[in-house]
Amino acid sequence: MTSPPVRRLGTDGGRRDLGHVGAAALLVVTAALVGWWLLRSGVDIFLGFPPLLAHWEPHIGPGTPAAVAVAVAVVGYGPRLADRMPWRPLLAGAWLAAAAWTLALALVDGWERGVVGRLTSGEEYLHDVPRVDGVLEMLRTFSEHILTDRPGFWTTHVGAHPPGAFLVFVLLDRAGLGGGGPTGVFVVLVGSSAGVAVAVALRALGAEETARRVLPFAVLLPGAVWVGVSADGMFAGVLAWAVALVAVGASRCGAGGAAAAVAGGVLLGGAFYLSYGMVLGALLPLAVVLATRAWPAGGWALAGVALVVAAFTVAGFWWFTGFADVRVIYAASVARTRPYEYFVWANLAAVAFAAGPAVVAGLGRFRLRLLPAAAALLPVAAVAAIVLADVSGMSKGEVERIWLPFVVWLVVPCALLPRRWAGLWLAAQAVLALAVNHLLLTVW
Secondary structure: OOOOOOOOOOOOOHHHHHHHHHHHHHHHHHHHHHHHHHHHOOOOOOOOEOOEOEEEOOOOOOOHHHHHHHHHHHHHHHHHHHHHOOHHHHHHHHHHHHHHHHHHHHHOOOHHHHOHHHHOOOOOHHHHHHHOOOHHHHHHHHHHHOOOOOOOOOOHHHHOOOHHHHHHHHHHHHOOOOOHHHHHHHHHHHHOOHHHHHHHHHHHOOOHHHHHHHHHHHHOOOOHHHHOOOHHHHHHHHHHHHHHHHHHHHHOOHHHHHHHHHHHHHHHHHHHOOOHHHHHHHHHHHHHHHHHOOHHHHHHHHHHHHHHHHHHHHHOOOHHHHHHHHHHHHHOOHHHHOOHHHHHHHHHHHHHHHHOHHHHHHHHHOOHHHOOHHHHHHHHHHHHHHHHHHHHOOOOOOHHHHOHHHHHHHHHHHHHOOHHHHHHHHHHHHHHHHHHHHHEEEOO
8 A cells, every 4th residue: 555645744833843842852951950949848759860760870881881872873874774675674674773772771780780670679570470370260360469558469560460471470470481581671671562553553554755765763762761671661552552453454345354353352452451541542442443433443452352351351350440459559658759740740851851852853743634643643642641640649659660651652743854854863762762771771
């Protein structure tokens, strides 16, 4: 299928782009200054380097040369290769580049601290894996161990999420891929595929030119700092492929389209059981269905979601019970001392680190009429999910990783940046990610 060209890509507006980036930088600086003032005033916002969960620790590591090399290669050759390469080799190359970029950034902190230790701390998923004797028994009794005033409660990340994420790590352990190293690499591989899924979705929606222009920006997304290694990076990959499969289903007729839509629905339903916040991710496939008016595909996707919900419910876990308990433990956690009045706007400063200056500039140029209709609604849905998550008060800080499943879709408006400046904007993305990873020690 030949995709319609991106309309009015524009060759001017450079000063306006820089103005938008400058405004975002001002927001970041303000969030940092107010955050430090809160800390000095005795308000425990639990951030070592506001608005990020990190602390100042300039360092280099074994991943430094590889990260710089990947960045230089993508900046220098990414846009041209994205324009010229055949589609499937392009997707494979983009996934390889994104995985290399993400893993190299993680290795700036070293193998043990940057990869192995990320999911093995006392608050992480792997800590509780040895407790599981049987998967079905774990699912049946999962809700009994969420509240922290009960004996045998789950560790922080296990209890604060539905059992889907924990189930993934338990199954990896059963398959002989337990431990921080294998699971860390698994998370990187799944999370780094999110940008490829975005491109697949765009092409399925008749926007191949947009997909090709966006792909290098998806590869060098600064959010890769937190994809490697946090489970939220994995969540981003799962949700992205759910949206991509629904888009493929919406663009095809017959059994093939129905199968793709059902598979997308299964992944979407699975995402609901990875993190409670992923219910907001449903806005993305909903945008696909509304834009394409592919109502049958939407029905098949709902059937896929229903299959997953039914499976978890029959196994003994009721999503709403888990969510109600999580609201209780969230209210008693560090969120108790994190003021809503600060985080409701400082969260946006934190997410600016994950999105990067190119995304800020792209969003500044964004107008619905400038991109193919179905593709244009995807970043709108992502922004809506972020706004709803923000005002809910259930995301006070750490959104540089928590909102990764939505941030990956914000790269779409990068297609509106002038071609001749693509290398400069890609370089800006890479410099931000390298600076964060080399100057700060992030928790995730």
